Amino acid sequence: MKRVGIFSMFIALTAGMLLTVSCNSCQSGKKSVVAEVYQPQSPAFIADSAYRYVEAQVAFGPRVPGTSAHEACGDYLAGKLTSFGAVVTEQRAQVTHYDGKDLPIRNIIGSYAPEKEKRVLLFAHWDSRPFADEESDPMRQQQPIAGADDGASGVGVLLEIARQLQQQPLEVGVDIIFFDLEDWGQPSFGQQQVTGDWWCMGSRYWAEQPHVEDYRAEYGILLDMVGSAGASFLKEGYSLQYAPSMVERVWSTAHKMGYGNFFPLQQGGYITDDHVPVNEMKRAPSINIINLKRDTRTGFGPHWHTLNDDMRNIDRNTLKAVGQTVLELLYTEK
Numbered sequence: 001m002k003r004v005g006i007f008s009m010f011i012a013l014t015a016g017m018l019l020t021v022s023c024n025s026c027q028s029g030k031k032s033v034v035a036e037v038y039q040p041q042s043p044a045f046i047a048d049s050a051y052r053y054v055e056a057q058v059a060f061g062p063r064v065p066g067t068s069a070h071e072a073c074g075d076y077l078a079g080k081l082t083s084f085g086a087v088v089t090e091q092r093a094q095v096t097h098y099d100g101k102d103l104p105i106r107n108i109i110g111s112y113a114p115e116k117e118k119r120v121l122l123f124a125h126w127d128s129r130p131f132a133d134e135e136s137d138p139m140r141q142q143q144p145i146a147g148a149d150d151g152a153s154g155v156g157v158l159l160e161i162a163r164q165l166q167q168q169p170l171e172v173g174v175d176i177i178f179f180d181l182e183d184w185g186q187p188s189f190g191q192q193q194v195t196g197d198w199w200c201m202g203s204r205y206w207a208e209q210p211h212v213e214d215y216r217a218e219y220g221i222l223l224d225m226v227g228s229a230g231a232s233f234l235k236e237g238y239s240l241q242y243a244p245s246m247v248e249r250v251w252s253t254a255h256k257m258g259y260g261n262f263f264p265l266q267q268g269g270y271i272t273d274d275h276v277p278v279n280e281m282k283r284a285p286s287i288n289i290i291n292l293k294r295d296t297r298t299g300f301g302p303h304w305h306t307l308n309d310d311m312r313n314i315d316r317n318t319l320k321a322v323g324q325t326v327l328e329l330l331y332t333e334k
Contacts, residue, residue: 038256042331043164045323047316053080054148054156054227054314057126062144063151064130065103065181074106077126077178080159085166086110086176089211095201098186098194105202108178109211112165116173120330121220121284122161124154125182125202125274133187134298134305141189146310149291149303151183153227153314157323164327172333175217179203179274203274207281219246220286221329222275226322228301229315231291233322234268239287241270242279246287253328259321268292269299289322 056076061069082088091107108126128147135141158176165174180202186193197204220243225231233254239247254263268290275286291301303309 040257040324040328042324042327043168045164045320045327046160047320047323049163050156050160050319050323051314051316052156053159054152054319055311057152057155058146058148058311062130062146063126063128064144065105065127065184070106070127073126074108074180077155077159078108081108081110081162081176084110084159084162086112086162087114091206091209091211093205095181095205097184097201098196098198103181103184103201105205106180107202107206107211108180110162110176111173112162112175113169113173114212119173119175119217120333121175121177121217121278121286122158122223122326123177123179123203123220123274123278124158124223125151125180125200126155126178127151127180127183127202129183129305131187131189132305132307133189135307138189140307141187143307145305145307147183148310149225149227149301149313150305150309151224153225153319154223157223157226157319157326160319160323161327161330165330168331170330170333172218172330174330177203177206179206182274199272200274200277204277207277207283210283215283217284218333219243220275220278220284221246221250221326222273222278222286222288222290223322223326224273224288225291225301225304226289227314227318228291228303229313229318231262231301231315231318231321232293233263233289234266234292234294236268236273236288236290236292237270238273238276238279240267242275243285243287246285250287250289250325250329253332254321254325257321257325257328259325262318262321263325268294289326 060073089109185199
Protein backbone atom coordinates (compact mmCIF):
# COMPACT_ATOMS: atom_id res chain seq x y z
CA MET A 1 0.00 0.00 0.00
CA LYS A 2 1.29 3.48 -0.82
CA ARG A 3 0.87 6.19 1.71
CA VAL A 4 0.58 9.78 0.69
CA GLY A 5 1.96 12.22 3.25
CA ILE A 6 0.36 15.64 3.87
CA PHE A 7 2.94 18.38 4.14
CA SER A 8 2.41 21.69 5.90
CA MET A 9 3.67 24.75 4.15
CA PHE A 10 5.30 27.39 6.25
CA ILE A 11 6.10 30.88 5.05
CA ALA A 12 8.65 32.84 7.03
CA LEU A 13 7.54 36.39 7.71
CA THR A 14 10.00 39.29 7.91
CA ALA A 15 8.91 39.88 11.48
CA GLY A 16 10.13 36.38 12.33
CA MET A 17 6.63 34.96 12.78
CA LEU A 18 5.47 31.76 11.02
CA LEU A 19 2.17 31.60 9.26
CA THR A 20 0.75 28.10 8.82
CA VAL A 21 -1.18 27.65 5.65
CA SER A 22 -3.96 25.15 6.26
CA CYS A 23 -5.03 22.53 3.75
CA ASN A 24 -8.39 24.19 3.54
CA SER A 25 -6.97 27.55 2.58
CA CYS A 26 -4.64 25.90 0.08
CA GLN A 27 -7.60 24.29 -1.61
CA SER A 28 -9.89 27.31 -1.55
CA GLY A 29 -11.30 28.02 -4.95
CA LYS A 30 -10.30 24.58 -6.26
CA LYS A 31 -12.60 21.66 -7.00
CA SER A 32 -11.85 18.53 -5.01
CA VAL A 33 -11.28 15.37 -7.03
CA VAL A 34 -13.09 12.31 -5.69
CA ALA A 35 -12.10 8.89 -6.99
CA GLU A 36 -15.02 7.06 -8.55
CA VAL A 37 -16.08 4.09 -6.45
CA TYR A 38 -16.89 0.94 -8.39
CA GLN A 39 -20.48 -0.22 -7.94
CA PRO A 40 -20.77 -4.02 -8.07
CA GLN A 41 -23.56 -5.51 -10.17
CA SER A 42 -23.50 -8.98 -8.60
CA PRO A 43 -25.24 -10.35 -5.51
CA ALA A 44 -23.13 -10.85 -2.41
CA PHE A 45 -21.07 -14.02 -2.41
CA ILE A 46 -21.53 -15.68 0.99
CA ALA A 47 -18.14 -17.03 2.07
CA ASP A 48 -19.59 -18.87 5.08
CA SER A 49 -21.82 -20.83 2.72
CA ALA A 50 -18.91 -21.74 0.42
CA TYR A 51 -16.86 -22.77 3.46
CA ARG A 52 -19.60 -25.18 4.57
CA TYR A 53 -19.68 -26.76 1.10
CA VAL A 54 -15.91 -27.32 1.28
CA GLU A 55 -16.26 -28.76 4.77
CA ALA A 56 -19.05 -31.11 3.68
CA GLN A 57 -16.89 -32.60 0.92
CA VAL A 58 -13.92 -33.14 3.21
CA ALA A 59 -16.18 -34.84 5.76
CA PHE A 60 -16.73 -37.73 3.33
CA GLY A 61 -13.02 -38.52 3.50
CA PRO A 62 -10.61 -38.58 0.54
CA ARG A 63 -12.65 -38.55 -2.70
CA VAL A 64 -10.50 -41.10 -4.48
CA PRO A 65 -12.25 -42.57 -7.57
CA GLY A 66 -13.49 -46.09 -6.92
CA THR A 67 -14.05 -45.61 -3.17
CA SER A 68 -17.30 -45.37 -1.22
CA ALA A 69 -16.36 -41.84 -0.08
CA HIS A 70 -16.02 -40.78 -3.71
CA GLU A 71 -19.42 -42.22 -4.64
CA ALA A 72 -21.16 -40.68 -1.63
CA CYS A 73 -19.65 -37.25 -2.25
CA GLY A 74 -20.64 -37.44 -5.92
CA ASP A 75 -24.23 -38.09 -4.86
CA TYR A 76 -24.03 -35.08 -2.54
CA LEU A 77 -22.72 -32.78 -5.30
CA ALA A 78 -25.32 -33.90 -7.84
CA GLY A 79 -28.02 -33.43 -5.21
CA LYS A 80 -26.87 -29.92 -4.31
CA LEU A 81 -26.83 -28.81 -7.95
CA THR A 82 -30.32 -30.24 -8.41
CA SER A 83 -31.56 -28.46 -5.27
CA PHE A 84 -30.15 -25.20 -6.67
CA GLY A 85 -32.24 -25.54 -9.83
CA ALA A 86 -29.66 -26.87 -12.26
CA VAL A 87 -30.43 -29.48 -14.89
CA VAL A 88 -27.97 -32.20 -13.85
CA THR A 89 -26.25 -34.56 -16.28
CA GLU A 90 -23.64 -37.14 -15.38
CA GLN A 91 -20.95 -38.80 -17.44
CA ARG A 92 -19.78 -42.18 -16.20
CA ALA A 93 -17.03 -44.14 -17.87
CA GLN A 94 -14.09 -46.45 -17.24
CA VAL A 95 -10.58 -45.52 -18.34
CA THR A 96 -7.34 -47.48 -18.21
CA HIS A 97 -4.70 -45.63 -16.23
CA TYR A 98 -0.89 -45.61 -16.33
CA ASP A 99 -0.64 -48.68 -14.09
CA GLY A 100 -3.04 -50.73 -16.22
CA LYS A 101 -5.90 -50.40 -13.77
CA ASP A 102 -9.41 -49.49 -14.91
CA LEU A 103 -10.64 -46.46 -13.02
CA PRO A 104 -14.12 -44.89 -12.97
CA ILE A 105 -14.84 -41.36 -14.13
CA ARG A 106 -17.89 -39.47 -12.90
CA ASN A 107 -18.24 -35.97 -14.35
CA ILE A 108 -21.12 -34.03 -12.80
CA ILE A 109 -22.64 -31.24 -14.92
CA GLY A 110 -25.19 -28.67 -13.75
CA SER A 111 -26.73 -26.50 -16.49
CA TYR A 112 -28.68 -23.28 -16.08
CA ALA A 113 -30.95 -22.22 -18.96
CA PRO A 114 -29.73 -25.10 -21.17
CA GLU A 115 -31.87 -23.82 -24.02
CA LYS A 116 -29.83 -20.62 -24.37
CA GLU A 117 -27.20 -20.55 -27.09
CA LYS A 118 -24.80 -18.14 -25.39
CA ARG A 119 -23.11 -20.02 -22.57
CA VAL A 120 -20.43 -19.62 -19.91
CA LEU A 121 -18.48 -22.60 -18.54
CA LEU A 122 -17.32 -22.80 -14.92
CA PHE A 123 -15.43 -25.86 -13.69
CA ALA A 124 -13.34 -27.46 -10.97
CA HIS A 125 -12.20 -30.98 -10.13
CA TRP A 126 -13.87 -32.81 -7.25
CA ASP A 127 -11.65 -35.88 -6.81
CA SER A 128 -8.74 -35.90 -4.37
CA ARG A 129 -5.23 -37.29 -4.82
CA PRO A 130 -4.75 -40.94 -3.79
CA PHE A 131 -1.21 -40.37 -2.52
CA ALA A 132 0.53 -37.64 -0.56
CA ASP A 133 3.68 -37.86 -2.65
CA GLU A 134 5.04 -34.50 -1.46
CA GLU A 135 5.41 -35.84 2.08
CA SER A 136 9.02 -36.49 3.11
CA ASP A 137 8.16 -39.71 4.98
CA PRO A 138 7.82 -42.60 2.46
CA MET A 139 5.16 -44.25 4.62
CA ARG A 140 3.01 -41.11 4.61
CA GLN A 141 3.41 -40.74 0.84
CA GLN A 142 1.16 -43.76 0.30
CA GLN A 143 -1.82 -42.16 2.08
CA PRO A 144 -4.61 -40.28 0.24
CA ILE A 145 -5.02 -36.58 0.92
CA ALA A 146 -8.13 -34.80 2.20
CA GLY A 147 -7.93 -32.30 -0.66
CA ALA A 148 -9.64 -29.41 1.13
CA ASP A 149 -7.88 -26.82 -1.02
CA ASP A 150 -6.87 -29.02 -3.95
CA GLY A 151 -10.29 -29.84 -5.29
CA ALA A 152 -12.90 -29.08 -2.64
CA SER A 153 -12.29 -25.31 -2.49
CA GLY A 154 -13.10 -24.74 -6.16
CA VAL A 155 -16.18 -26.95 -5.93
CA GLY A 156 -17.33 -25.11 -2.79
CA VAL A 157 -17.09 -21.74 -4.54
CA LEU A 158 -19.02 -23.06 -7.55
CA LEU A 159 -21.77 -24.50 -5.33
CA GLU A 160 -22.29 -21.09 -3.75
CA ILE A 161 -22.38 -19.53 -7.24
CA ALA A 162 -24.97 -22.14 -8.24
CA ARG A 163 -27.10 -21.15 -5.25
CA GLN A 164 -26.93 -17.51 -6.35
CA LEU A 165 -27.84 -18.39 -9.95
CA GLN A 166 -31.05 -20.00 -8.74
CA GLN A 167 -32.02 -16.88 -6.81
CA GLN A 168 -31.05 -14.37 -9.52
CA PRO A 169 -31.09 -15.97 -13.00
CA LEU A 170 -28.86 -14.61 -15.74
CA GLU A 171 -29.51 -13.65 -19.36
CA VAL A 172 -26.91 -16.20 -20.50
CA GLY A 173 -26.72 -19.94 -19.94
CA VAL A 174 -24.20 -21.30 -17.46
CA ASP A 175 -22.72 -24.78 -17.19
CA ILE A 176 -20.99 -25.81 -13.97
CA ILE A 177 -18.90 -28.96 -14.30
CA PHE A 178 -17.23 -30.93 -11.54
CA PHE A 179 -14.56 -32.94 -13.34
CA ASP A 180 -13.37 -36.26 -11.99
CA LEU A 181 -10.00 -38.05 -12.08
CA GLU A 182 -7.95 -34.88 -12.40
CA ASP A 183 -5.50 -35.68 -9.64
CA TRP A 184 -4.39 -39.27 -10.21
CA GLY A 185 -1.24 -38.48 -12.15
CA GLN A 186 1.79 -40.66 -11.56
CA PRO A 187 3.32 -40.17 -8.11
CA SER A 188 6.75 -38.62 -7.85
CA PHE A 189 8.00 -41.66 -5.91
CA GLY A 190 7.19 -44.00 -8.81
CA GLN A 191 10.08 -46.14 -10.00
CA GLN A 192 9.19 -45.90 -13.68
CA GLN A 193 7.31 -43.10 -15.37
CA VAL A 194 4.86 -44.23 -18.04
CA THR A 195 4.52 -41.98 -21.08
CA GLY A 196 1.03 -40.55 -21.55
CA ASP A 197 -1.51 -37.96 -20.39
CA TRP A 198 -2.40 -39.23 -16.91
CA TRP A 199 -3.61 -35.99 -15.37
CA CYS A 200 -6.98 -34.32 -16.05
CA MET A 201 -8.60 -37.46 -17.41
CA GLY A 202 -12.16 -36.44 -16.57
CA SER A 203 -11.91 -33.11 -18.35
CA ARG A 204 -10.17 -34.75 -21.29
CA TYR A 205 -12.99 -37.28 -21.56
CA TRP A 206 -15.59 -34.47 -21.54
CA ALA A 207 -13.63 -32.28 -23.97
CA GLU A 208 -13.58 -35.16 -26.47
CA GLN A 209 -17.17 -36.25 -25.75
CA PRO A 210 -19.12 -33.30 -24.29
CA HIS A 211 -22.55 -33.74 -22.74
CA VAL A 212 -24.00 -31.64 -25.60
CA GLU A 213 -22.88 -32.32 -29.16
CA ASP A 214 -20.61 -29.60 -30.58
CA TYR A 215 -20.64 -27.80 -27.23
CA ARG A 216 -19.19 -24.28 -27.26
CA ALA A 217 -19.09 -21.58 -24.59
CA GLU A 218 -18.11 -17.92 -24.78
CA TYR A 219 -15.42 -18.53 -22.18
CA GLY A 220 -14.48 -20.89 -19.38
CA ILE A 221 -13.07 -20.37 -15.88
CA LEU A 222 -11.34 -23.13 -13.92
CA LEU A 223 -11.03 -22.79 -10.15
CA ASP A 224 -8.26 -24.86 -8.57
CA MET A 225 -6.80 -24.39 -5.08
CA VAL A 226 -8.75 -21.22 -4.41
CA GLY A 227 -9.23 -21.53 -0.64
CA SER A 228 -6.00 -21.06 1.29
CA ALA A 229 -4.98 -18.01 3.30
CA GLY A 230 -2.56 -15.69 1.55
CA ALA A 231 -3.33 -17.11 -1.90
CA SER A 232 -1.71 -15.42 -4.89
CA PHE A 233 -3.45 -15.98 -8.20
CA LEU A 234 -0.74 -15.28 -10.74
CA LYS A 235 -1.62 -15.15 -14.44
CA GLU A 236 -1.15 -18.77 -15.51
CA GLY A 237 0.71 -19.48 -18.77
CA TYR A 238 -1.83 -21.55 -20.74
CA SER A 239 -4.54 -19.06 -19.75
CA LEU A 240 -2.53 -16.25 -21.32
CA GLN A 241 -1.88 -18.41 -24.37
CA TYR A 242 -5.48 -19.43 -25.06
CA ALA A 243 -7.59 -16.66 -23.51
CA PRO A 244 -5.51 -13.51 -22.85
CA SER A 245 -8.51 -11.17 -23.02
CA MET A 246 -10.30 -13.18 -20.36
CA VAL A 247 -7.25 -13.07 -18.11
CA GLU A 248 -7.24 -9.29 -18.35
CA ARG A 249 -10.97 -9.09 -17.75
CA VAL A 250 -10.84 -11.30 -14.65
CA TRP A 251 -7.82 -9.58 -13.12
CA SER A 252 -9.14 -6.08 -13.80
CA THR A 253 -12.50 -7.05 -12.28
CA ALA A 254 -10.78 -8.40 -9.18
CA HIS A 255 -8.87 -5.14 -8.78
CA LYS A 256 -12.01 -3.03 -9.21
CA MET A 257 -13.70 -5.16 -6.56
CA GLY A 258 -10.85 -4.56 -4.11
CA TYR A 259 -9.17 -7.98 -4.39
CA GLY A 260 -5.97 -6.88 -6.05
CA ASN A 261 -3.85 -8.37 -3.26
CA PHE A 262 -5.13 -11.83 -4.26
CA PHE A 263 -4.74 -11.17 -8.01
CA PRO A 264 -1.27 -9.62 -8.48
CA LEU A 265 -0.47 -8.36 -11.96
CA GLN A 266 2.27 -10.93 -12.42
CA GLN A 267 2.70 -13.96 -14.64
CA GLY A 268 3.08 -17.48 -13.27
CA GLY A 269 4.12 -20.73 -14.91
CA TYR A 270 2.32 -23.12 -17.24
CA ILE A 271 0.17 -25.56 -15.24
CA THR A 272 -1.22 -28.79 -16.70
CA ASP A 273 -4.78 -28.60 -15.44
CA ASP A 274 -8.38 -29.16 -16.53
CA HIS A 275 -8.45 -26.03 -18.70
CA VAL A 276 -5.83 -27.49 -21.06
CA PRO A 277 -8.01 -30.17 -22.76
CA VAL A 278 -10.97 -27.76 -22.76
CA ASN A 279 -8.81 -25.28 -24.67
CA GLU A 280 -7.22 -27.87 -26.94
CA MET A 281 -10.62 -29.17 -28.07
CA LYS A 282 -11.89 -25.60 -28.48
CA ARG A 283 -14.89 -26.06 -26.17
CA ALA A 284 -14.29 -22.62 -24.60
CA PRO A 285 -11.32 -20.23 -24.36
CA SER A 286 -10.56 -20.97 -20.73
CA ILE A 287 -8.42 -19.58 -17.93
CA ASN A 288 -7.21 -21.06 -14.67
CA ILE A 289 -7.54 -19.21 -11.36
CA ILE A 290 -4.99 -21.12 -9.30
CA ASN A 291 -2.81 -20.31 -6.29
CA LEU A 292 0.77 -20.09 -7.55
CA LYS A 293 3.87 -19.30 -5.49
CA ARG A 294 7.29 -17.92 -6.37
CA ASP A 295 8.92 -18.81 -3.04
CA THR A 296 8.29 -22.57 -2.76
CA ARG A 297 10.08 -25.51 -4.33
CA THR A 298 6.94 -26.80 -6.07
CA GLY A 299 5.47 -23.47 -7.15
CA PHE A 300 2.36 -24.21 -5.08
CA GLY A 301 1.40 -23.78 -1.43
CA PRO A 302 3.34 -25.84 1.14
CA HIS A 303 0.29 -28.08 1.78
CA TRP A 304 0.05 -29.16 -1.89
CA HIS A 305 -0.12 -32.96 -2.25
CA THR A 306 0.54 -33.48 1.45
CA LEU A 307 -1.59 -34.68 4.35
CA ASN A 308 -1.78 -31.07 5.52
CA ASP A 309 -4.26 -30.18 2.77
CA ASP A 310 -7.18 -30.07 5.21
CA MET A 311 -9.69 -27.55 6.55
CA ARG A 312 -7.01 -25.70 8.52
CA ASN A 313 -5.90 -24.13 5.24
CA ILE A 314 -9.31 -22.88 4.12
CA ASP A 315 -9.79 -19.14 4.53
CA ARG A 316 -13.14 -17.43 4.00
CA ASN A 317 -11.47 -14.24 2.73
CA THR A 318 -9.88 -16.13 -0.16
CA LEU A 319 -13.13 -17.91 -1.01
CA LYS A 320 -14.88 -14.53 -1.00
CA ALA A 321 -12.29 -12.85 -3.26
CA VAL A 322 -12.56 -15.57 -5.90
CA GLY A 323 -16.30 -16.13 -5.66
CA GLN A 324 -17.24 -12.46 -5.75
CA THR A 325 -14.94 -11.81 -8.71
CA VAL A 326 -16.49 -14.65 -10.72
CA LEU A 327 -20.01 -13.58 -9.78
CA GLU A 328 -19.26 -10.04 -10.95
CA LEU A 329 -18.11 -11.37 -14.30
CA LEU A 330 -21.32 -13.35 -14.68
CA TYR A 331 -23.65 -10.54 -13.70
CA THR A 332 -21.96 -8.01 -16.00
CA GLU A 333 -22.13 -10.42 -18.94
CA LYS A 334 -24.03 -8.86 -21.85
